[in-house]
Amino acid sequence: MITTVIILVVIAALVFYAIGIYNKLVTLKNRFENGFSQIAVQLKRRYDLIPNLVETAKAYITHERETLEAVVKARNQAMQGLQAASANPGSHAAIAELAGAEGVLGAAMSRLNVVMEAYPDLKASQNMLQVSEELTSTENKIAFARQAFNDAVTEYNTYKQTFPPVILANAFGHRENATLLEFEDHAEIQAAPKVQF
Numbered sequence: 681m682i683t684t685v686i687i688l689v690v691i692a693a694l695v696f697y698a699i700g701i702y703n704k705l706v707t708l709k710n711r712f713e714n715g716f717s718q719i720a721v722q723l724k725r726r727y728d729l730i731p732n733l734v735e736t737a738k739a740y741i742t743h744e745r746e747t748l749e750a751v752v753k754a755r756n757q758a759m760q761g762l763q764a765a766s767a768n769p770g771s772h773a774a775i776a777e778l779a780g781a782e783g784v785l786g787a788a789m790s791r792l793n794v795v796m797e798a799y800p801d802l803k804a805s806q807n808m809l810q811v812s813e814e815l816t817s818t819e820n821k822i823a824f825a826r827q828a829f830n831d832a833v834t835e836y837n838t839y840k841q842t843f844p845p846v847i848l849a850n851a852f853g854h855r856e857n858a859t860l861l862e863f864e865d866h867a868e869i870q871a872a873p874k875v876q877f
Contacts, residue, residue, distance in 0.1 A: 697844075698848060701844070701845045701848050701849075701852075702848070702852050704839060704845070705836075705839070705840060705845065705849060705852055705854050708832070708835055708836035708839055708840075709770070709836055709854065709858075711832045711835070711836070712769065712770070712829060712832035712833045712835075712836050712858055713769050713770070714832075715825065715828045715829030715830075715831075715832040715833075716765070716766070716769035716829050716861075717766070717769075718825040718828065718829070719822060719825040719826055719829055719861065720762060720765075720766050721825075722818055722821045722822040722825050723758070723762050723782075723822060724762070725818050725821075726815065726818045726819070726822065727755055727758065727759050727762075729811060729814055729815050729818065730751065730752075730755045730789075730815075731752070731755075732807075732811050733751075733792075733808075733811045733812070733815065734748050734751055734752060736802075736805060736807045736808050736811055737792070737796065737802060737808070740799050740801055740802035740805070741795060741796070741799060741802065744795050747788075747791055747792055747795050748792070750788045750791065751785075751788045751789060751791075751792050753788075754781070754784045754785040754787075754788040754789075755785060755788075757781045757784060757785070758778070758781040758782055758784070758785045760781070761774075761777045761778035761780070761781035761782070762778055762781075764777055764778065765777065765778040769858070770856065770858045770859075771856075771859070772856065772857075772859040775859040775860075775861055776859065778861070779861060779862055779863060779864075782863045782864075783863060783864040786863060786864060787864075796808075826861055826863070829861055830860045830861060830862075833858040833859070833860055833861075834860070836858055837857045837858055840854055840857065841857075
């Protein structure tokens, strides 16, 4: 009788422990999915601002149509990447597609910034200053949201790979590791000035 009670207590403890692991996996997965939704909000805001930037630049840049078209095309590709990643933020392929599209968009925006430097009237335009300020603010928000998402992904992956959750994660449907979201930095890198004495 005592051994039966001990066995039942041990089984109950194991069941409750497994339930705890399952609940923590779900909580951590929901946390990184929520983190991605925060990124999605800021990316959508940026995608909405880019047409305003292009329209403002069109009035001043008449000979740079190819650059403007490249920005619009890259924006559209990035929006498609965001839609795919929003459907499954834990998917490596979807996150990689979004990161690649964001890399292309970053390169196109960098080229546009270089072109805009050649047009002082455009840089001084009140509309351009306002849109640029909003884009800069949005970029900062994207960076913070991406950091929070990557922290949540790291916490989820780490917990899922530790013992004993690693034994139960597959059985609970947590097969793949979530992927960090990393964008390429397309800022112009300038060489440090050389000082000679």
